[in-house]
Amino acid sequence: GENVEQHPSTLSVQEGDSAVIKCTYSDSASNYFPWYKQELGKRPQLIIDIRSNVGEKKDQRIAVTLNKTAKHFSLHITETQPEDSAVYFCAAHLGAGRRALTFGSGTRLQVQP
Amino acid sequence: EAGVVQSPRYKIIEKKQPVAFWCNPISGHNTLYWYRQNLGQGPELLIRYENEEAVDDSQLPKDRFSAERLKGVDSTLKIQPAELGDSAVYLCASSGAGGYTFGSGTRLTVV
Numbered sequence: 001g002e003n004v005e006q007h008p009s010t011l012s013v014q015e016g017d018s019a020v021i022k023c024t025y026s027d028s029a030s031n032y033f034p035w036y037k038q039e040l041g042k043r044p045q046l047i048i049d050i051r052s053n054v055g056e057k058k059d060q061r062i063a064v065t066l067n068k069t070a071k072h073f074s075l076h077i078t079e080t081q082p083e084d085s086a087v088y089f090c091a092a093h094l095g096a097g098r099r100a101l102t103f104g105s106g107t108r109l110q111v112q113p
Numbered sequence: 114e115a116g117v118v119q120s121p122r123y124k125i126i127e128k129k130q131p132v133a134f135w136c137n138p139i140s141g142h143n144t145l146y147w148y149r150q151n152l153g154q155g156p157e158l159l160i161r162y163e164n165e166e167a168v169d170d171s172q173l174p175k176d177r178f179s180a181e182r183l184k185g186v187d188s189t190l191k192i193q194p195a196e197l198g199d200s201a202v203y204l205c206a207s208s209g210a211g212g213y214t215f216g217s218g219t220r221l222t223v224v
Contacts, residue, residue: 103155
């Protein structure tokens, strides 16, 4: 079936290092790929998104890359800080006519000070 | 702008009891979603509304779950009767030109 796979499930980095989270999707018709950050007990917050007509997008320390041929997209966080610690979810619009998002299973990022 | 407002924030009920959640989307957002988020997992779609019409409810367990969006604004999600496995966070989201916005969710615990 249609799904989004996300790796790794947990990621621990030292403050100042970079973190990379990867997702793959199944439906080549998908055209919108957002990333959400969710802190414990809080709502998912959109941090960056990319559409299928763009290969890369950057916003300060975060960037997202999209490879449509391989059907995968990645989140890159540079110069990580302790406040980046959270669960990150990738998502995609999957399925013809579906505007709902399908989410990955999440990556728990821990930035060690 | 108030964002997507959900209530209650927390609910504890005994199994077999009914429960209802309420969502007020962002003004002007015609599309409203209910998601369920189990512990340690990503949100999963239950139902999507375009205005007052439920256009995707294929993932809604219709034997016990129901939803409505009268007048195409507020929405309620109901579970009757609740089961232990329904314990989760129920997230409402709405979307418009600016993208998706989630509410704070209702954390349901069924005991």
